[in-house]
Amino acid sequence: MSDGLSPTRPSGTPQATLSVIVVAMNEAHDIRDCLESVRGLAMETIVFDSGSTDGTPNICRELGARVFETDWPGDGPQKNRALAEARGDWVICLDADERLSPELRAELERLLAEGTTHAAFSTPRRSSFCGRFMKHSGWWPDRIERLFRRGSARFTDVRTHTHLEIQGTIGRLDGPIIHISIPDLHEALEKTNAYSTAGALTMAEDGKRSSLAKALGKGFWAFFRTWVLRAGFLDGAEGLMLAINNAETTYYRYVKLALLTRDGKVAKRR
Template identity: 90%
Template sequence: MSEGLSPNRAGREASSRTPRATLSVIVVAMNEAHDIRDCLESVRGLALETIVFDSGSTDGTPDICRALGARVFETDWPGDGPQKNRALAEARGDWVICLDADERLSPELRAEIETLLAQGSPHAAFSTPRRSSFCGRFMKHSGWWPDRIVRLFRRGSARFTDVRTHTHLEIDGTTGRFDGPFIHISMPDLHEALDKTNVYSSEGALTMAENGKRSSLAKALGKGFWAFFRTWVIRAGFLDGAEGLMLAINNAETTYYRYAKLALLTRDGKVAKKR
């Protein structure tokens, strides 16, 4: 009988033949001192590097990031997609993961990424569920779960779309699936929810105007009502209790103001169409 390798010895020899892949983490931030530490701590020891692009924080966010070992670039804000592509251009790892400051890796997701880096994969990217909280409650319905997103990809195989808000990745290759979730502390209170409503509606209106879109007050009202109905009824937001109702109203307000702002922008001719 021939003598085989013990599992431990086989693992060591396989490891010596296949070097562990490296990971870059990219984060865009502004005034995220309340969240950024937990975000960066969740990838400590996993990543080759953490890259933070900060667009004018006044609350000490860059100093916190540097203290945690991140490379920090202090710059302007060209929009969500362009800023993330700036950060991506600085990445050196074999794989890249993009996190928002209010996101962090769950232990389950971290373990799956560890396996990926050790064993490799033919996929160009991976989708991951995201568990998000609204006003202190993790939502199980309302369109917020499982809310799969693609944020982990092989460097050189993907790029962010060039939009001002809610960019997404354009991927060259296949996409695998992870089961472990991102943890997303989205809107801890209504104060922050209202702030995001104003920011997201303004950025969204500007993007639509630049792309030749038009709106009216009637359209804004209709879109707002549909956003509420979709969240509360179609996506079963009513099963998320009071927070589900508040989220449905928040989605309706954000949508209404986006189209109302678009109507004003295009009426007054304030925005030139992109060519």
């Protein structure tokens, strides 16, 4: 642990408790490893499932999770729903394709036992793309805030790629979250379509506009940033595939935005 974890809990006081929240849909291939990584550490695991047809809710219940089967209002709103059910002193949010590394789990055990003055912590995230853990391409160390004191943070109200709004100081942990992000190109293409659609809808609701020329420019910039500025070329063939994937996702997001706003299909958010 980097900082902020000098003992602050008086001797003899109870250890702090941890809630884990996960949002999921059709994650039977990943969810078991995710939940197993926090067993024995968390006082509770809360899963909000939005219509799985592959048995995900049953797997979660088998592993002792509290499961809520509901609709999908978007990434931020769904995670805030799960957060509202949490009862622990601390909360960590994991995606179904994420799990704690042994190093991070050990740091969390110390934090819960010893206390801290921070409201939240950032952790590095080690992500894989098509079977390779990326060391460059903007994917490492990829620090994210997922651990926070309950009551000190909420998720932003966006459809995709929400983040925490935190009140208080943020410390740093060294152990990574392991992220099995995109196992193959089939899933890469599925996520390109889903993320570009959700991103276009969010931008349209915010009153943003686009054009084909803007989409081409944004796509090229996404490729250049990943491949050159973030040294994706050092990640070999997978780095090139990731740069192209980022470019495609960005291009389609702005093209879809142009079509949505041209046809007047989306009303601005108030």
